[in-house]
Amino acid sequence: MILTANSLKDIEKIIPSNVTIMDLKNKIRLNKKDKNIIILAEYDLLNADAKKIIKQILKIQKQCQKKKIHIGCKINNEDVYAIILNKSNHKLNIKIYESLEIILSISNISSKQERIEFIYDKACEYLDTEKQKLNYCDFKNDYCIGKRNPNNGNPVKMGCCYHVSVIPFKKNTLCKYLHNKDCTTKCFACKLFTCDAVKVKYKIKDIIYVDCFFNIIQKIILKATVLTSKEAIIKMLMIF
Numbered sequence: 001m002i003l004t005a006n007s008l009k010d011i012e013k014i015i016p017s018n019v020t021i022m023d024l025k026n027k028i029r030l031n032k033k034d035k036n037i038i039i040l041a042e043y044d045l046l047n048a049d050a051k052k053i054i055k056q057i058l059k060i061q062k063q064c065q066k067k068k069i070h071i072g073c074k075i076n077n078e079d080v081y082a083i084i085l086n087k088s089n090h091k092l093n094i095k096i097y098e099s100l101e102i103i104l105s106i107s108n109i110s111s112k113q114e115r116i117e118f119i120y121d122k123a124c125e126y127l128d129t130e131k132q133k134l135n136y137c138d139f140k141n142d143y144c145i146g147k148r149n150p151n152n153g154n155p156v157k158m159g160c161c162y163h164v165s166v167i168p169f170k171k172n173t174l175c176k177y178l179h180n181k182d183c184t185t186k187c188f189a190c191k192l193f194t195c196d197a198v199k200v201k202y203k204i205k206d207i208i209y210v211d212c213f214f215n216i217i218q219k220i221i222l223k224a225t226v227l228t229s230k231e232a233i234i235k236m237l238m239i240f
Protein backbone atom coordinates (compact mmCIF):
# COMPACT_ATOMS: atom_id res chain seq x y z
CA MET A 1 0.00 0.00 0.00
CA ILE A 2 0.94 3.67 -0.24
CA LEU A 3 1.01 6.03 2.71
CA THR A 4 0.77 9.78 2.56
CA ALA A 5 2.46 12.21 4.92
CA ASN A 6 2.59 15.98 5.30
CA SER A 7 6.23 16.34 6.21
CA LEU A 8 9.54 14.59 5.95
CA LYS A 9 9.74 14.56 9.75
CA ASP A 10 6.49 12.57 9.96
CA ILE A 11 7.90 10.09 7.47
CA GLU A 12 11.17 9.65 9.34
CA LYS A 13 9.23 8.96 12.54
CA ILE A 14 7.34 5.97 11.08
CA ILE A 15 10.02 4.34 8.93
CA PRO A 16 12.09 1.68 10.75
CA SER A 17 15.74 2.68 11.12
CA ASN A 18 17.03 -0.19 8.94
CA VAL A 19 14.99 0.99 5.95
CA THR A 20 16.52 3.48 3.50
CA ILE A 21 14.21 6.18 2.17
CA MET A 22 14.67 6.38 -1.61
CA ASP A 23 13.64 9.94 -2.41
CA LEU A 24 12.78 10.13 -6.11
CA LYS A 25 13.52 13.86 -6.14
CA ASN A 26 17.17 13.10 -5.58
CA LYS A 27 19.40 10.68 -7.43
CA ILE A 28 17.95 7.20 -7.45
CA ARG A 29 21.17 5.29 -6.80
CA LEU A 30 21.30 2.45 -4.38
CA ASN A 31 23.92 2.21 -1.72
CA LYS A 32 25.92 -0.97 -1.19
CA LYS A 33 24.71 -1.17 2.39
CA ASP A 34 21.02 -0.94 1.49
CA LYS A 35 19.08 -4.09 2.32
CA ASN A 36 15.61 -2.64 2.44
CA ILE A 37 14.26 0.54 0.88
CA ILE A 38 11.02 2.48 0.75
CA ILE A 39 10.15 4.85 -2.07
CA LEU A 40 9.36 8.48 -1.42
CA ALA A 41 7.59 10.53 -4.09
CA GLU A 42 6.44 14.11 -3.83
CA TYR A 43 2.83 14.82 -4.64
CA ASP A 44 3.66 17.76 -6.95
CA LEU A 45 6.10 15.75 -9.04
CA LEU A 46 3.72 12.81 -9.25
CA ASN A 47 0.85 15.01 -10.26
CA ALA A 48 2.92 16.87 -12.84
CA ASP A 49 4.44 13.82 -14.53
CA ALA A 50 3.20 10.49 -13.19
CA LYS A 51 4.75 8.51 -16.04
CA LYS A 52 8.22 9.85 -15.24
CA ILE A 53 7.87 8.83 -11.58
CA ILE A 54 6.50 5.38 -12.45
CA LYS A 55 9.39 4.79 -14.86
CA GLN A 56 11.82 5.78 -12.08
CA ILE A 57 10.15 3.23 -9.79
CA LEU A 58 10.44 0.52 -12.44
CA LYS A 59 14.15 1.33 -12.77
CA ILE A 60 14.61 1.07 -8.99
CA GLN A 61 12.74 -2.24 -8.95
CA LYS A 62 15.17 -3.63 -11.55
CA GLN A 63 18.21 -2.46 -9.58
CA CYS A 64 16.78 -3.88 -6.35
CA GLN A 65 16.13 -7.24 -7.94
CA LYS A 66 19.70 -7.40 -9.23
CA LYS A 67 21.11 -6.50 -5.83
CA LYS A 68 18.51 -8.48 -3.87
CA ILE A 69 17.25 -5.45 -2.00
CA HIS A 70 13.75 -5.65 -0.57
CA ILE A 71 11.29 -2.86 -1.32
CA GLY A 72 8.80 -1.82 1.36
CA CYS A 73 8.35 -2.47 5.04
CA LYS A 74 5.67 -3.20 7.61
CA ILE A 75 4.01 -0.14 9.10
CA ASN A 76 1.05 -0.78 11.42
CA ASN A 77 0.96 -4.36 10.14
CA GLU A 78 0.54 -3.25 6.53
CA ASP A 79 3.05 -3.75 3.71
CA VAL A 80 3.97 -0.23 2.67
CA TYR A 81 5.97 0.19 -0.54
CA ALA A 82 5.93 3.94 -0.94
CA ILE A 83 5.15 7.20 0.76
CA ILE A 84 3.77 10.26 -0.94
CA LEU A 85 4.89 13.52 0.55
CA ASN A 86 1.78 15.65 0.25
CA LYS A 87 2.45 18.91 2.08
CA SER A 88 -0.79 20.61 1.06
CA ASN A 89 -3.07 17.58 1.46
CA HIS A 90 -4.19 17.63 -2.16
CA LYS A 91 -6.21 14.74 -3.52
CA LEU A 92 -4.23 12.64 -5.96
CA ASN A 93 -5.85 11.79 -9.28
CA ILE A 94 -7.37 8.30 -8.92
CA LYS A 95 -5.87 7.03 -12.20
CA ILE A 96 -2.39 8.03 -11.04
CA TYR A 97 -2.92 6.51 -7.59
CA GLU A 98 -4.16 3.19 -8.98
CA SER A 99 -1.33 3.00 -11.52
CA LEU A 100 1.18 3.65 -8.78
CA GLU A 101 -0.37 0.94 -6.59
CA ILE A 102 -0.27 -1.60 -9.42
CA ILE A 103 3.36 -0.86 -10.27
CA LEU A 104 4.36 -0.97 -6.60
CA SER A 105 2.62 -4.34 -6.16
CA ILE A 106 5.23 -5.99 -8.41
CA SER A 107 8.13 -4.53 -6.42
CA ASN A 108 9.32 -7.82 -4.97
CA ILE A 109 8.27 -10.15 -7.78
CA SER A 110 11.45 -11.31 -9.48
CA SER A 111 9.94 -13.61 -12.11
CA LYS A 112 9.60 -11.76 -15.43
CA GLN A 113 6.58 -13.88 -16.38
CA GLU A 114 4.79 -13.18 -13.10
CA ARG A 115 5.41 -9.45 -13.46
CA ILE A 116 4.13 -9.40 -17.05
CA GLU A 117 1.08 -11.50 -16.15
CA PHE A 118 0.22 -9.31 -13.19
CA ILE A 119 0.24 -6.12 -15.27
CA TYR A 120 -1.51 -7.86 -18.16
CA ASP A 121 -4.33 -9.17 -15.92
CA LYS A 122 -4.80 -5.79 -14.26
CA ALA A 123 -5.08 -4.09 -17.65
CA CYS A 124 -7.62 -6.67 -18.86
CA GLU A 125 -9.66 -6.25 -15.65
CA TYR A 126 -9.61 -2.49 -16.16
CA LEU A 127 -10.84 -2.68 -19.77
CA ASP A 128 -13.55 -5.21 -18.80
CA THR A 129 -14.82 -2.89 -16.07
CA GLU A 130 -14.85 0.09 -18.42
CA LYS A 131 -16.71 -1.91 -21.06
CA GLN A 132 -19.32 -3.02 -18.55
CA LYS A 133 -19.69 0.42 -17.04
CA LEU A 134 -20.01 2.28 -20.33
CA ASN A 135 -21.69 -0.51 -22.31
CA TYR A 136 -20.22 0.98 -25.47
CA CYS A 137 -20.79 -2.08 -27.66
CA ASP A 138 -24.43 -2.16 -26.50
CA PHE A 139 -25.26 -5.82 -27.26
CA LYS A 140 -28.93 -6.63 -27.83
CA ASN A 141 -29.92 -10.24 -28.63
CA ASP A 142 -26.27 -10.97 -29.54
CA TYR A 143 -26.04 -8.06 -31.98
CA CYS A 144 -23.73 -5.20 -31.02
CA ILE A 145 -24.25 -1.60 -32.07
CA GLY A 146 -21.67 -1.85 -34.84
CA LYS A 147 -23.02 -5.06 -36.37
CA ARG A 148 -26.76 -4.71 -36.06
CA ASN A 149 -26.79 -1.65 -38.34
CA PRO A 150 -23.67 -2.15 -40.48
CA ASN A 151 -22.84 0.38 -43.21
CA ASN A 152 -22.67 -2.45 -45.71
CA GLY A 153 -23.71 -6.10 -45.60
CA ASN A 154 -26.14 -7.84 -43.22
CA PRO A 155 -26.26 -7.69 -39.44
CA VAL A 156 -23.82 -10.15 -37.81
CA LYS A 157 -24.02 -11.77 -34.38
CA MET A 158 -21.28 -11.85 -31.74
CA GLY A 159 -19.68 -8.47 -32.36
CA CYS A 160 -16.19 -8.75 -33.79
CA CYS A 161 -15.33 -12.22 -32.41
CA TYR A 162 -14.59 -13.81 -35.76
CA HIS A 163 -11.90 -14.18 -38.41
CA VAL A 164 -12.78 -12.18 -41.49
CA SER A 165 -12.32 -14.31 -44.60
CA VAL A 166 -10.16 -12.76 -47.30
CA ILE A 167 -11.48 -15.27 -49.88
CA PRO A 168 -14.66 -14.04 -51.59
CA PHE A 169 -17.80 -16.11 -50.80
CA LYS A 170 -16.04 -17.95 -47.97
CA LYS A 171 -17.80 -17.45 -44.65
CA ASN A 172 -16.14 -15.70 -41.71
CA THR A 173 -15.37 -18.15 -38.90
CA LEU A 174 -16.04 -17.55 -35.25
CA CYS A 175 -13.04 -17.21 -32.94
CA LYS A 176 -12.09 -20.54 -31.35
CA TYR A 177 -12.02 -18.92 -27.92
CA LEU A 178 -15.71 -18.04 -28.08
CA HIS A 179 -17.82 -20.55 -26.14
CA ASN A 180 -21.43 -20.10 -25.11
CA LYS A 181 -21.23 -16.51 -26.33
CA ASP A 182 -18.38 -15.78 -23.98
CA CYS A 183 -14.66 -15.26 -24.43
CA THR A 184 -12.74 -18.05 -22.69
CA THR A 185 -9.40 -16.29 -22.72
CA LYS A 186 -8.10 -12.82 -21.89
CA CYS A 187 -7.13 -11.07 -25.10
CA PHE A 188 -5.95 -7.53 -24.39
CA ALA A 189 -5.98 -6.50 -28.07
CA CYS A 190 -9.64 -7.56 -28.44
CA LYS A 191 -10.55 -5.63 -25.29
CA LEU A 192 -8.75 -2.56 -26.63
CA PHE A 193 -10.30 -2.85 -30.05
CA THR A 194 -13.27 -0.64 -30.86
CA CYS A 195 -14.88 -0.13 -34.25
CA ASP A 196 -16.12 3.17 -35.69
CA ALA A 197 -19.57 2.68 -34.14
CA VAL A 198 -18.02 3.10 -30.70
CA LYS A 199 -17.30 6.62 -29.55
CA VAL A 200 -15.12 5.68 -26.56
CA LYS A 201 -11.62 4.73 -27.65
CA TYR A 202 -9.02 3.33 -25.28
CA LYS A 203 -5.35 3.61 -26.09
CA ILE A 204 -2.35 2.06 -24.37
CA LYS A 205 -1.05 5.51 -23.50
CA ASP A 206 -4.23 6.16 -21.47
CA ILE A 207 -3.47 3.22 -19.14
CA ILE A 208 -0.47 4.70 -17.34
CA TYR A 209 0.98 1.48 -15.88
CA VAL A 210 0.72 -0.38 -19.17
CA ASP A 211 2.36 2.47 -21.06
CA CYS A 212 5.23 2.65 -18.56
CA PHE A 213 5.77 -1.08 -17.99
CA PHE A 214 5.90 -2.43 -21.54
CA ASN A 215 8.49 -1.50 -24.17
CA ILE A 216 7.66 -0.43 -27.74
CA ILE A 217 7.72 -3.93 -29.23
CA GLN A 218 5.62 -5.34 -26.40
CA LYS A 219 3.09 -2.55 -26.96
CA ILE A 220 2.87 -3.45 -30.66
CA ILE A 221 2.22 -7.08 -29.63
CA LEU A 222 -0.44 -5.95 -27.16
CA LYS A 223 -2.23 -3.94 -29.82
CA ALA A 224 -1.94 -6.37 -32.71
CA THR A 225 -2.74 -9.79 -31.24
CA VAL A 226 -6.51 -9.93 -31.58
CA LEU A 227 -8.20 -13.37 -31.48
CA THR A 228 -5.24 -14.74 -29.51
CA SER A 229 -5.12 -16.55 -26.18
CA LYS A 230 -3.61 -14.93 -23.10
CA GLU A 231 -0.99 -17.70 -22.89
CA ALA A 232 0.20 -17.07 -26.47
CA ILE A 233 0.35 -13.31 -25.89
CA ILE A 234 2.33 -13.70 -22.65
CA LYS A 235 4.78 -15.99 -24.47
CA MET A 236 5.34 -13.33 -27.11
CA LEU A 237 5.72 -10.58 -24.50
CA MET A 238 8.33 -12.67 -22.69
CA ILE A 239 10.63 -12.66 -25.73
CA PHE A 240 11.17 -8.87 -25.68
Ligand code: SF4
Nearest residue numbers: 137144146159160195
Ligand atom coordinates in the same frame (compact mmCIF):
# COMPACT_ATOMS: atom_id res chain seq x y z
S1 SF4 B 1 -16.11 -2.99 -31.23
FE1 SF4 B 1 -17.72 -2.59 -32.70
S2 SF4 B 1 -17.93 -4.50 -33.84
FE2 SF4 B 1 -16.78 -4.99 -32.01
S3 SF4 B 1 -18.32 -5.67 -30.50
FE3 SF4 B 1 -18.02 -3.46 -30.19
S4 SF4 B 1 -19.55 -2.45 -31.45
FE4 SF4 B 1 -19.37 -4.56 -32.16
Ligand code: SF4
Nearest residue numbers: 161175178183187190
Ligand atom coordinates in the same frame (compact mmCIF):
# COMPACT_ATOMS: atom_id res chain seq x y z
S1 SF4 C 1 -10.19 -13.85 -28.13
FE1 SF4 C 1 -11.13 -11.98 -28.91
S2 SF4 C 1 -12.26 -12.63 -30.68
FE2 SF4 C 1 -11.84 -14.44 -29.52
S3 SF4 C 1 -13.61 -14.75 -28.20
FE3 SF4 C 1 -12.10 -13.57 -27.04
S4 SF4 C 1 -12.69 -11.44 -27.40
FE4 SF4 C 1 -13.68 -12.68 -29.00
